[in-house]
Amino acid sequence: MIKDQIVPAGEVDPAHFDRGIFFGDGVYEVMRSYSGKLFALEEHLQRFGNSLSAVEITGIEMEEVRARILRAFDAAGIANAKIYFHVTRGSAPRDRAWDDSLEPNFFLNVSEVSDNTAERTNGIAASTHPDWRWKRCDIKSLNLLANVLAVADARGKGCAEAILVDEAGLITEGAGSAFFAIRGQTLQTAPLTANILPSITREFTLKAGRNIGLEIVEESLTVQQAAGADELVIASTTQDIVPVVRFEDRPVANGTPGKYAELLNREFRSFTR
Amino acid sequence: MIKDQIVPAGEVDPAHFDRGIFFGDGVYEVMRSYSGKLFALEEHLQRFGNSLSAVEITGIEMEEVRARILRAFDAAGIANAKIYFHVTRGSAPRDRAWDDSLEPNFFLNVSEVSDNTAERTNGIAASTHPDWRWKRCDIKSLNLLANVLAVADARGKGCAEAILVDEAGLITEGAGSAFFAIRGQTLQTAPLTANILPSITREFTLKAGRNIGLEIVEESLTVQQAAGADELVIASTTQDIVPVVRFEDRPVANGTPGKYAELLNREFRSFTR
Numbered sequence: 001m002i003k004d005q006i007v008p009a010g011e012v013d014p015a016h017f018d019r020g021i022f023f024g025d026g027v028y029e030v031m032r033s034y035s036g037k038l039f040a041l042e043e044h045l046q047r048f049g050n051s052l053s054a055v056e057i058t059g060i061e062m063e064e065v066r067a068r069i070l071r072a073f074d075a076a077g078i079a080n081a082k083i084y085f086h087v088t089r090g091s092a093p094r095d096r097a098w099d100d101s102l103e104p105n106f107f108l109n110v111s112e113v114s115d116n117t118a119e120r121t122n123g124i125a126a127s128t129h130p131d132w133r134w135k136r137c138d139i140k141s142l143n144l145l146a147n148v149l150a151v152a153d154a155r156g157k158g159c160a161e162a163i164l165v166d167e168a169g170l171i172t173e174g175a176g177s178a179f180f181a182i183r184g185q186t187l188q189t190a191p192l193t194a195n196i197l198p199s200i201t202r203e204f205t206l207k208a209g210r211n212i213g214l215e216i217v218e219e220s221l222t223v224q225q226a227a228g229a230d231e232l233v234i235a236s237t238t239q240d241i242v243p244v245v246r247f248e249d250r251p252v253a254n255g256t257p258g259k260y261a262e263l264l265n266r267e268f269r270s271f272t273r
Numbered sequence: 274m275i276k277d278q279i280v281p282a283g284e285v286d287p288a289h290f291d292r293g294i295f296f297g298d299g300v301y302e303v304m305r306s307y308s309g310k311l312f313a314l315e316e317h318l319q320r321f322g323n324s325l326s327a328v329e330i331t332g333i334e335m336e337e338v339r340a341r342i343l344r345a346f347d348a349a350g351i352a353n354a355k356i357y358f359h360v361t362r363g364s365a366p367r368d369r370a371w372d373d374s375l376e377p378n379f380f381l382n383v384s385e386v387s388d389n390t391a392e393r394t395n396g397i398a399a400s401t402h403p404d405w406r407w408k409r410c411d412i413k414s415l416n417l418l419a420n421v422l423a424v425a426d427a428r429g430k431g432c433a434e435a436i437l438v439d440e441a442g443l444i445t446e447g448a449g450s451a452f453f454a455i456r457g458q459t460l461q462t463a464p465l466t467a468n469i470l471p472s473i474t475r476e477f478t479l480k481a482g483r484n485i486g487l488e489i490v491e492e493s494l495t496v497q498q499a500a501g502a503d504e505l506v507i508a509s510t511t512q513d514i515v516p517v518v519r520f521e522d523r524p525v526a527n528g529t530p531g532k533y534a535e536l537l538n539r540e541f542r543s544f545t546r
Contacts, residue, residue, distance in 0.1 A: 001341060001344075001345045001358075001379070001380070001381035001382070001383075002378075002379070002380055003378070003379050004337075004341060004379070006344070006345060006348050009382065009384075013286055013288055015286055015288035015289055016288055016380055018294060019421075020294040021291060021293040021294045021297075021299075021359075021361070021380075021415065022359075022415065022417070023297075023415065023417040023418055023420070023421050024294075024296075024297035024415060024416050024417060024418045025417075025418055025421050026294075055418065055422065056422075056425065064277075068274060068277055071274075071279070072274045072279060075279050084367055085274075086294075086295075088294070093382075093384065094357055094382070096417070096420055096421050096424040096448065096449055097424050097425065097428055098421070098425070105275075105276070106274075106275070106276050106277070107274070107275055107289055107294075108274035109274070109282065109366075109367070110274075111282075111366065130408070131408075132407050132408040132409050133407055133408075134405050134406055134407045134416070134418070134419050135403070135404075135405040135406075135419075136405050136419070141418050142294065142295065142296065142297060142418070143297050143407070143416040143417075143418045143419070144295070144296040144297060144298075144369070144416075145296055145297045145298055145328065145407070145414050145415070145416045146407050146408075146409070146416070147296070147369055148292075148296050148298050148369050148371070149328065149329075151369040151370050152329065152370065152371070155370055175369065176369055
């Protein structure tokens, strides 16, 4: 039955029996292009392969994925494109256990990256939310309801992003971004553990930080430490580096974007050309 | 792009843009009938309403859901039917934040309950797995990848079910079942917290326990306590009460189903008539 219409199971589009919808049994990537040039394709393919292995989805050739990305990107003809793709374990009658003969489903969508010049220039507000996510956030899986609920909470508070806080009171990352504090000459972010997505933009942000002379510290921050930082920034594939000028309803430093946010963004942009 | 075929976004079945697949942004129920009679319909509707509220999905009338269940059950004509249904927040271009105007998607599937007389009679083996689930397991959501991976691990060890163990070493529940230990005259299971699904079969199992004279203890068990119990059982909508005769690769007591498992099942079955 779909909405209020009874349909024999055999006639239903297999999309409705996708293990992706029944269980979130799949993994995904989001990548982008800058002015017609794909950015960090190899890094995204590498991470995608890691996610597939971690959830034991087999039968996906990475060369095939690469070819599909290039073909779809080409066909779309969008200069600043956001490319989303996922693989699920396949479509089958609902059962937690799976059959190894299942054929994985592949879905890819190309769209225009939303322009976020205003956010990058003026900064955003961020609030915190308990980190309700599962214990394997190192896998980029389709289980994202905790992120969705955290963002909804943030939007309800007039904030653009939710910063997730674990049970020990430590910041893990944003609901859809990596999170950094600049304190003195240091650029600090949480270390990569099972609770953190190995964000590709995080790596490039750390590289940008090193290039502009900041010391990198990979240690978790408390909410209080973050609130007292000189600057806060988030970073993600589709947003680059965005200054957080209000955090937990208070201004960060003087409440305007800091100099390092701008320097980091400039350096980061140089990688994308 | 679906598999290797490029399709304009406007021509893609909205099922591919379901927030259920992008984020697991939906909630579900599984209920069943015994010999043509639906069991615990009101309890399932009540819990479904609670799940919808918890994730702030609105626009679903519970009377409409009830009518759809009855209509689909009737049309299927299956005496021992498993009825699965889910509601997702709707189909839209992928964005963690949602638009309140979204229309939720409804999906329902009726199938035959697999006969598990052999399991109920002979018992099953269960292994343990770290509880990787998110921190709101009281919501019956579509984010079930942790459960899927735990069951796969169990099957790889020749076991039918994975019993989930939290970071403190305490058993929460099964990957697809409630979990109970019988020690002396007590029937023990974890208390209902944010980490436990408020299982309807759990409630009926506790009621059955009371009826046959067992004392109910709602306290979490360590793995060691469970391994040393007189009897272990799991309970779920589609399996009723199943004795666990091997746990962590060792026999439970003498390795055969105990008398209370049988008494509990008999009492439980009396509720379903």
